[in-house]
Amino acid sequence: MGNASSNAVRAYPQRTFHHGADLEALNQQFQGAKPSEIMRFTIEHAENPVVFTNFRPLAVAFLHLVTQAKPDIPVIWVDHGYNTPETYRHIDRLVKEFNLNLFTYTPKVSAAHYKAVYGEIPPLDTPAHDFFSRTVKLEPFNRAMEELKPDVWMNGIRHDQNAHRKSLNIFTTGSHGTIRVAPMFHLKEIDVEEYVYQHDLPDNDVYFDPTKGEEHRECGLLLEK
Template sequence: MALNASNLAAQPERFFHHGADLEALNARFQGAKPSEIMQFALEQADNPVVFTNFRPLAVAFLHLVTRIRPDIPVIWVDHGYNTPETYRHIERLIKDFSLNLQVYSPKMSAAHYNAVYGGIPPLDTPEHDFFSRTVKLEPFNRAMEELQPDIWLNGIRHDQNAHRKGLDVFTKGSHGTIRVAPMFHLNELDVEEYVYENELPDNDVYFDPTKGEEHRECGLLLQK
């Protein structure tokens, strides 16, 4: 059916967009439980997705969101440099949580990159910036362009590094999205207790070649 002026006017406005009052939302959910934030976000979103890298304790966030929306698309960028333990952990969670995993990989494999460019370059160099764009940012941007979400849920927390401390539960993301971090106000011990109480399998042997160091950002949260 062709769209005309009347049925265009009848279409509801998206709740989550870059003009939304995020300051009011963050104030409203300042003391809320992660499950309450997650429930609200999923009820209001038109096309939500999850982003995860399956790092240590990420299982808590995945458990929380899939209990509410089991079929939500879960974006994972497989840069090709993950540990064997990480790959086995992912296969277990696909089975345990019935994850609707959407895998996006770089256009150049890790073996190809290593052969041409000599492996992972040193941090804080133009070569490392190119490496990060190639193995993580490009696949992530491709996922966002293909899936067209209005929100992307993630498991970041305020205590992880200085940049994230300055963020909040609801923030503007790239591609016109709103980032939603239901566990933002928790600390590491809170999440560890959640994993323990729910008897969740964790991934203790993890490596992100685009970060190198735990306190660094890989670039996804820095995109506009």
């Protein structure tokens, strides 16, 4: 009887990444680890990991890091329609150079449609801007998560980007039952710049996110429950 129980446990091992996981222990374990070590551990233990990126400046470092570990990982990008021409060209280049497995999600209302019906991008911190953010970014992102059903959502956030992100960690609970993993969380901006330089990676210097408006603000994805 005891042997049967033991065999059953071995046959059906507990998942590493779920909302009941001991994330505090994981964060302590990997506090001083290299991003590549965190990435390898995550890839080895995740059942259906995905990446989210907006192709902002220095995001290429995170994309390079993750595709070295898992070249075919699904990469989610929400094209809200307000990107700069430089950003679109940058994305096309990275898709070709990194052979990205890109999943592009767009709002149900195009940028031209939104402008015609509701006008220009609304002022920050207003109900109109909240509606704008939900329409052009949060809804497509939530749709991506519902369709792809990942257990792990990896991203390139760092502790030095704003106050909210400083309160997070490498492993945190995310929306849609996911665990968010930020392998570069403990790095500083200069560290990422050096990574881009050392690997001679193409970067995107002309970037605009209409849902943030200001660099220190959150667009809402990390605030989703």
